Amino acid sequence: xxxxxxxxxxxxxxxxxxxxxxxxxxxxxxxxxxxxxxxxxxxxxxxxxxxxxxxxxxxxxxxxxxxxxxxxxxxxxxxxxxxxxxxxxxxxxxxxxxxxxxxxxxxxxxxxxxxxxxxxxxxxxxxxxxxxxxxxxxxxxxxxxxxxxxxxxxxxxxxxxxxxxxxxxxxxxxxxxxxxxxxxxxxxxxxxxxxxxxxxxxxxxxxxxxxxxxxxxxxxxxxxxxxxxxxxxxxxxxxxxxxxxxxxxxxxxxxxxxxxxxxxxxxxxxxxxxxxxxxxxxxxxxxxxxxxxxxxxxxxxxxxxxxxxxxxxxxxxxxxxxxxxxxxxxxxxxxxxxxxxxxxxxx
Numbered sequence: 001x002x003x004x005x006x007x008x009x010x011x012x013x014x015x016x017x018x019x020x021x022x023x024x025x026x027x028x029x030x031x032x033x034x035x036x037x038x039x040x041x042x043x044x045x046x047x048x049x050x051x052x053x054x055x056x057x058x059x060x061x062x063x064x065x066x067x068x069x070x071x072x073x074x075x076x077x078x079x080x081x082x083x084x085x086x087x088x089x090x091x092x093x094x095x096x097x098x099x100x101x102x103x104x105x106x107x108x109x110x111x112x113x114x115x116x117x118x119x120x121x122x123x124x125x126x127x128x129x130x131x132x133x134x135x136x137x138x139x140x141x142x143x144x145x146x147x148x149x150x151x152x153x154x155x156x157x158x159x160x161x162x163x164x165x166x167x168x169x170x171x172x173x174x175x176x177x178x179x180x181x182x183x184x185x186x187x188x189x190x191x192x193x194x195x196x197x198x199x200x201x202x203x204x205x206x207x208x209x210x211x212x213x214x215x216x217x218x219x220x221x222x223x224x225x226x227x228x229x230x231x232x233x234x235x236x237x238x239x240x241x242x243x244x245x246x247x248x249x250x251x252x253x254x255x256x257x258x259x260x261x262x263x264x265x266x267x268x269x270x271x272x273x274x275x276x277x278x279x280x281x282x283x284x285x286x287x288x289x290x291x292x293x294x295x296x297x298x299x300x301x302x303x304x305x306x307x308x309x310x311x312x313x314x315x316x317x318x319x320x321x322x323x324x325x326x327x328x329x330x331x332x333x334x335x336x337x338x339x340x341x342x343x344x345x346x347x
Contacts, residue, residue, distance in 0.1 A: 137323035139182035178206035224311030
């Protein structure tokens with residue numbers, strides 16, 4: 001298994017290096033051994049998935065540059081300088097969150113590649129507004145920020161939503177990874193808060209799409225999404241959830257996806273999903289205090305959803321979303337579980 005751990009390490013070796021944390025093969029092996037007789041299988045399957053879904057800091061810089069090039073064309077700017085003069089990069093998240101980290105990389109990229117800076121133009125009048133983030137999973141944070149920002153008024157007492165709807169402002173949401181189910185929720189939220197045509201007024205850019213909308217055809221379902229062939233403990237866990245929405249999203253139809261491209265085979269998908277689902281339930285059973293209703297074995301989700309979680313497989317150099325399965329990030333003193341990706345600022 002050492003070779004498999006080395007392969008995984010090669011991809012994720014810069015995880016939280018900025019915090020002084022450094023993974024090694026032994027740590028990865030110790031995480032894998034927690035799966036018992038399934039250890040080698042889980043490590044091997046994960047080693048095939050991780051290159052598709054891990055964004056290193058260097059890869060993030062490449063992605064950001066791709067966004068800048070796309071935005072220059074979208075906004076029909078004559079130069080990088082004109083683009084920066086006209087554009088505000090929204091900074092709405094707390095200092096330790098992903099957005100400020102991405103904006104720091106953006107500034108470094110602009111300095112190194114273009115001899116430019118967005119910071120020096122911050123006081124200029126703006127017509128373009130760009131919201132950067134690493135991932136939209138459920139999208140609740142992004143949705144909240146967009147609703148609040150659109151409701152704000154400028155110095156002329158005109159709301160941002162009015163300016164966007166009248167094409168005085170252009171708004172773009174730029175992400176490394178995007179769940180299309182979460183995007184659909186947030187577009188609906190914005191339409192209900194304002195009006196339907198806001199959906200046509202926001203540009204969305206992403207580098208990697210997580211197709212997890214179970215009601216749409218031809219979805220890749222590039223997440224952990226188990227079928228309903230489950231033992232009694234799994235069925236009981238779902239039945240006992242105090243939730244009443246989207247129970248029909250809890251299980252994947254066994255014939256989907258039509259073509260398996262995320263896991264190494266359709267059979268291995270089923271085995272992998274079932275293993276991490278069982279381990280996630282075991283982790284929840286370790287909790288001694290009251291279990292928060294949004295904690296699910298395959299990641300945190302809206303507490304009213306009667307599902308196992310989003311099963312997100314998308315990771316960055318600085319943190320991983322809490323919508324990822326618990327096996328990847330759960331680290332609580334006194335619990336018999338070592339996370340592969342120890343997280344910062346989650347509590």
